[in-house]
Amino acid sequence: MKTISISGSFTDFFSRNYIYIDKTETIYKLLKMQKKVFISRPRRFGKSVTLDTIGTLFEKGVAPYFKGTWIYDKWTEPTYPVLKISFLDYSVTDINEFKRRFIKDISTFAKKYNVEGYREDIETDGSLASLLYALKEHNQSIVFLIDEYDCQLVANIDNPNLYEKFREIIRRIYATFKTYNEAIKFLAVTGVTRLKDATIFSVGSDIVDISNKSAYSQLIGFTKEEIKTFYIDYLKLATAYENNVSVDNVTDTQINAMLDKIAYNYDGYCFDEDYEKKVFSTWSVNNFLQSILEKEKVHFGDYWFDNGGLPSILAKNIEKSKINLFDYLNKDHLIEVSRNSFLNPTSLLDIDNNVLLCQTGYLTLRSSLSSGDSIISLGFPNREVYDSLTQLMAIKALKKETSVNVDGKNILDEGNAKQIIDLFNTALNTVSYDKFPLNSESSVQGYICIYLKAAGAKVSAEVHSSKGRADLVIERLHRRIVIELKYADSDPLAKTKLNEAIEQIKNRDYGNVLPQKELIRIAAVYNADPHVRAIREYQQV
Template structure:
C-alpha cells in the first residue's frame, strides 16, 4: 500500500512512491489556455504543490516525475528556467530585510541561468527589470509567486507597514506587466485585493479563484478519494466493523465516504455552485491516522495543524464580529463586497472568513444578486467556533471551561445548568450583551461546537426543531431555551418550553440506545441576573 504524503514537492511523489491525486489534466489545460493566472485558496489546501508541479513541468519536463499521470504523454513544451518566489520565506516585519532576501533569490536565479551584464540593485523591482533587459532576445522564463499576500495578511493591524508592502507589490507587478521574457506566470494567495492592482481593471492576470473549469484543480473530489485511496478506505472500515478488507462492500465504502464528507467536504470555489471539494490536508491526515492508530478518528486536522491564522486573529483584534450571523445556515452579502474587496483592513468580515476557509460559497456568483456563504462542514464549523470563542469568552476565568463534554454526558441537570451559567459569566457584557434568545443560542452553540461536541442548533424532526441537541455515545441532551429580558414571566416561559419539548418530541429521532435528557431552561437577562434561573428536566 502506497504511503500518503503532505509534500509540496511533486518530485517526492515519484521518488518515494507516495500516492498522488492526479491533477495534471487541469494544469495542462490551464497552461494551454492562459499566459498569466492567479488563484486563491485557504491555507493547507494544495496551492504550493500546484505551483511546484507547474514549475517542475517547465523546468524538468515529465521524465521521470510524471510517469503514470494524465499529462505524461501529452506534454510537449520545451524546458525553460523557472523563477519560483515563495513570499512565505521572506520577512513580514521588516521591509528592508524582505527586499534583501527577495533580491538574493533573484540574483541566485540569474547566476544559475548564466544571466550576466546587468546592474545590481537593492530594489527588487529595479533588479528584476535590469535582469530582463540583460536576457537574450529569445530567452523566456516562467515566474511563479506563491502566497503573494503573506506580508499583507501579517500586517493587517499595522497600517504603516501594510501600506509599504502594498506599494511594493503594486510597483513590482508593474514591472512584470507585459514583460516579453515571461512565458508563463502564476500567482497564489489567500486573499484577492484590488488595492495591489493585480486584479484591477487592465490587469493581464486571469483570476481563476472561482472559475468553474478549475474549481476542482485544488482539493479532492469524492471520486478521486475513492479511486486513489481505496485501500485506506477499506482499512478504516475493516477496523470499525472488525472484518477483513476483502469483505468490505461498495455500500460500506459509500457510507464511509458519506461520513468523511460530513466532516471534510463541501468547500466550493465554483462560480456556478456546482463543484465541491474535500480539504486535502484533512483527508490526508484522517487516512494516515487510520493506518497509524488502527482505528477511525474524525479529528479536526485542518485547524489543529495551523491554529488560528494570523490574518483572522489580527482582524478580530480590531474589528467587531456579529456572532449570530455565523450561527445561521447562510450569510447573504453584496456581490461587489465579495468579488471586489478593495483593501484587507476594510474587507467585509464574511468575505475574509470565506477567503480563509471558515466560510464557503452556498450559491452561484451572479451579478447583481447577493451571494450566500456558510460553513462547509463539521470540521470547519468547529474551527470557526473555536476561533470565535476566544473573542467572546474568557476561558482563563473558569477552570472547567473545557469540560463541557464530560459534564453534559455524565452530569445531572443541575450540574449542566450550573456549568453553562459559569461559562456565560465569562462573557464581558459591556462588549457582548446577551440581548435575546437568538444570541443566547448562538453563544452556547459556539461554545459547545468550539469544544468539538457533536452539537446541532435548530435540529429538525418531524414535528419541529429544538434549540440545542448534543450527541454523545451514551446520552443525547436536548436544551430548549427561552429568554426573559427583564426577569418577568419566567414561570410562564418555562412551562412553554416544557410543553414545546413534550408536544414536538424533541430528540427521539434515531436515538438508538442513548439516554435522552430533555431540559427546558429560561435565561433571565435582567442586569442583576444574566443567567439561567429556571430549568426543568422533562420526563
C-alpha cells in the same frame, strides 16, 4: 499500500512512490488556455504542490516524473527555465531584508542560466526588469512562479506603515511583469487573499484571476471521486476498522458510507462561480487517512484548523467586537455579503470580515457568482471548520476560562438533568448584560452555546432532523443531550412555554438519530424576570 504525502514537492511523489491525485488534465487545460494567472486558496490546501507540479512539467518534461498520469503522452512542449519564489521564505518585518532576498534569487537564477546582459539592481523591480529585458533581447522566455504573494501583507495588518511599504514593492513587481510580457512563457501567482491594492488586477491587469473560474475550481482540493479512486486502500482500511470486519469483507455500501462521513467533516469548499463543484480539504483528508494507519482506528480530528489556527486579523476584530459571534453559531445559517465586497476587496486593512473568513477558508461560497445578483451567500464548509472556528472564537469573545466540570465531575458526561441545568445557569450568571443582553430565546441559546464551545464541548445550535429543528444538541462520546429552549418574562408564561417545549420534543422526537447513544432530552424555559433571570422551569422528557 502506497504512502500519503503531506509534501509540497511534486518530485517526491515519484521518487518516494507517494500517492498522487492526478490533476494533470486540468493543468494541461490551464497551460494551454492561459499565460498569466492568479489563484487564491486557503493555506494548507495544495497551492504549493500545484505550482511545483507546473514547474516540474516545464523544467523537466514528462519523463520520468509524470509516468502514469493523464498528461504523460499529451505534453509536447520543450523545457524552459523555471524561477519559483515563495514569499513565505522572505522576511515579513524587514523591508531591506525582503528586497535583498528577492534580488539574490533573481541574480542566482540569472547566473545559473547564464543570462547575458543581466545587471543586478538595488531595487526588486529593477533587478527583475533587467532579467526579463535580457531574456527578451535574446528571444528567451521563462516560467515564473510566485507562491503566497500576500504573506507580508497579512503579517502587517496591524502596521499600516510597513503594510504600505510591502504593498508598494508588490505593486512594482507586477507592473514589471506586464512591461516585459515577451519574456514570460507562463506566470502563476498564488495567495490566500484577493486584494485589489496588491495590483494584480490593476497595473498587472493582464494577470487573469482564475480563483473562482469553474474550469479550474477543482484544480486544488480533492473531489469525492478522486478520493475513492486514488485512496481506495485507505478507505477500505478505515471502513474495516469502523465496521469491525476484515478489509476483504467491506462492501461498496460501507465504503460509500465512510466517504459520506469524510465529506461531512472535510468536504464542502466551493470555489466555483456556478456553485456546482466542491472539493475536500487536502490537508485534512491526508492527515485523517494517515492517522488510520497510526491509530488503527477511525478518528475525525480537526487537522486543518489545528495547523492554521485563527488569522490574527480576525482574532483582533473579535476582541474589538467587530465580529458578532452570534452570527456564526447556526452552522446552517447563510451569511450575506455584497457582490462588490466579495469580488473587489481593496485592502486587508478594511476588508469585510466575512469576505476575509471566506478567503481564509473558514466560510465558503453558498451561491452562484455568475447569476449577477448583488448579494452573495456564504456558509461553513464542513463540521471540522464549524466546530473549531466557533470554539476558538468563543474563547476569544469570553476572554476567560470556562468549564463543564463540577467537583471533578464532567456534568455533560455524567450529570443528570438538574445538574446540566445548574451548569447552564452558572454560565448565564456570568453574562455581561451590556455586551450580551439576554432579551430573546436566541440570545440565551447563543450564550449557552458560546460558553460550552469555549469549554471545548461539541455543541450545535438549530440542528435539523427529518421532523424539525432542535435548539441545542450536545454530542458526547456515549451521550447525546438535546435541549429545547423557550423564553419567558414571567412565571405564568414560563409554565406555558415549558409545556410547549415538552410537546415539541415528544412530537418531533429530537435526538433519536444514528449513531445511537444515551439520550437526554430536556425542555427548559429561561425566565427573564429581573428577579429570576435563570432557567427555573425544566423537565427531562
